[in-house]
Amino acid sequence: SAPAASAPAAAPSIEAAMRRAIELAANGPAWGVNPQVGCVILSPDGVVLAEGWHRGAGTPHAEVDALTKLSAASDAIGATAVVTLEPCNHTGRTGPCSEALVAAGISTVYFGAGDPGLRSGGGAGTLSAAGVRVHGGVLAAEVERSIHPWLTAMRNGRPFVTVKWASSLDGRAAAADGTSQWITGPDARTDVHLRRSRADAIAVGTGTLLADDPSLTARMPVSTGETEPTLYAHQPQPVMIGERRIDRTARVFDHPLPVIEYQSRNLHGVLADLFDRGVRSVFVEGGPTLASAFIRVGLADEIVAYLAPVLLGGPLLALGDIGVDGIADALPLTIVSLDLLGPDLRIVAEPVRG
Numbered sequence: 032s033a034p035a036a037s038a039p040a041a042a043p044s045i046e047a048a049m050r051r052a053i054e055l056a057a058n059g060p061a062w063g064v065n066p067q068v069g070c071v072i073l074s075p076d077g078v079v080l081a082e083g084w085h086r087g088a089g090t091p092h093a094e095v096d097a098l099t100k101l102s103a104a105s106d107a108i109g110a111t112a113v114v115t116l117e118p119c120n121h122t123g124r125t126g127p128c129s130e131a132l133v134a135a136g137i138s139t140v141y142f143g144a145g146d147p148g149l150r151s152g153g154g155a156g157t158l159s160a161a162g163v164r165v166h167g168g169v170l171a172a173e174v175e176r177s178i179h180p181w182l183t184a185m186r187n188g189r190p191f192v193t194v195k196w197a198s199s200l201d202g203r204a205a206a207a208d209g210t211s212q213w214i215t216g217p218d219a220r221t222d223v224h225l226r227r228s229r230a231d232a233i234a235v236g237t238g239t240l241l242a243d244d245p246s247l248t249a250r251m252p253v254s255t256g257e258t259e260p261t262l263y264a265h266q267p268q269p270v271m272i273g274e275r276r277i278d279r280t281a282r283v284f285d286h287p288l289p290v291i292e293y294q295s296r297n298l299h300g301v302l303a304d305l306f307d308r309g310v311r312s313v314f315v316e317g318g319p320t321l322a323s324a325f326i327r328v329g330l331a332d333e334i335v336a337y338l339a340p341v342l343l344g345g346p347l348l349a350l351g352d353i354g355v356d357g358i359a360d361a362l363p364l365t366i367v368s369l370d371l372l373g374p375d376l377r378i379v380a381e382p383v384r385g
């Protein structure tokens with residue numbers, strides 16, 4: 032069948048510049064209220080004149096960073112900007128990139144994903160109105176994948192939620208006597224800490240706080256000769272959810288960041304409040320009750336499960352009641368990736384929407 036009408040594919044040099052812009056974007060932080068954004072400025076004959084990326088809230092946006100790296104400001108006149116995200120249109124912590132590009136004399140803009148921000152969106156319109164040629168959707172799938180959690184958070188108006196668990200191959204989170212430490216090996220734990228270090232917040236239930244006394248910090252693997260693990264420079268904000276009373280001597284209160292406490296398990300309300308505090312991604316570390324609650328109310332965007340090659344049997348499962356009564360209600364997932372981390376299997380999956 033004939034393909035639906037679509038924008039003409041961008042020239043190979045534009046796609047190459049967009050691939051480079053995606054790479055540049057990844058230099059910026061994966062956490063925080065702002066997305067990772069990269070920008071490449073090309074001369075009219077396709078030569079790279081400058082590259083830029085965004086280093087986090089309060090710092091110049093990728094376009095402005097690239098413009099300031101031109102060897103002469105006049106090089107921007109008649110040049111092309113290739114940006115991963117639609118240039119912003121608002122004055123937030125910094126000024127609007129749409130106007131900065133126009134003022135610099137840029138004549139053509141290619142971008143990957145539209146900016147879903149209510150105030151920041153609409154830069155493409157401002158650019159066209161000023162006579163700049165604008166083309167969106169360049170390598171859109173790649174760009175969207177690279178900032179998927181941020182885009183999802185902005186579109187939903189709540190943080191992106193990852194539900195994580197570690198279990199035996201038969202889905203048990205603990206042995207029948209309740210012992211659960213070290214189901215998975217060091218490589219899986221290293222991966223968990225890396226994911227914690229990229230999240231804005233890390234959430235646990237009060238039951239798990241009582242049972243495990245976790246510190247909820249993101250730590251680098253201990254190398255030989257070291258005794259104390261080193262903390263990642265960026266730490267996830269610790270969040271505890273539930274009604275059980277937690278003693279102030281619990282290790283979580285030694286976290287470098289203050290603990291945000293929610294008594295209620297109205298998770299929509301919890302996420303709305305976290306979003307207002309600037310949280311765009313939450314890593315739900317457990318236990319089974321909290322993980323199940325997020326899944327039951329449809330608030331899990333991603334599941335990261337670590338399966339150790341052991342069998343435990345018994346009643347202590349990684350998940351409890353997720354609201355599935357009959358097989359017809361089973362929650363369908365799409366597997367995004369499947370990897371061996373040392374002896375353990377890591378499965379990343381997403382609920383099938385719609």
Ligand code: AOF
Pocket residue numbers: 064065066067068069084085088089090091092093094116117118119122123124125126128146148151152
């Ligand atoms: C861009 N280029 O590099 C980034 C953009 O508070 P501000 O001024 O930093 O604005 C933040 C918003 O701007 C952010 O939520 C997102 O919509 C957009 N980010 N836009 O043109 C960039 N980082």
Ligand code: ZN
Pocket residue numbers: 092093118119120126127128129
């Ligand atoms: Zn901007």
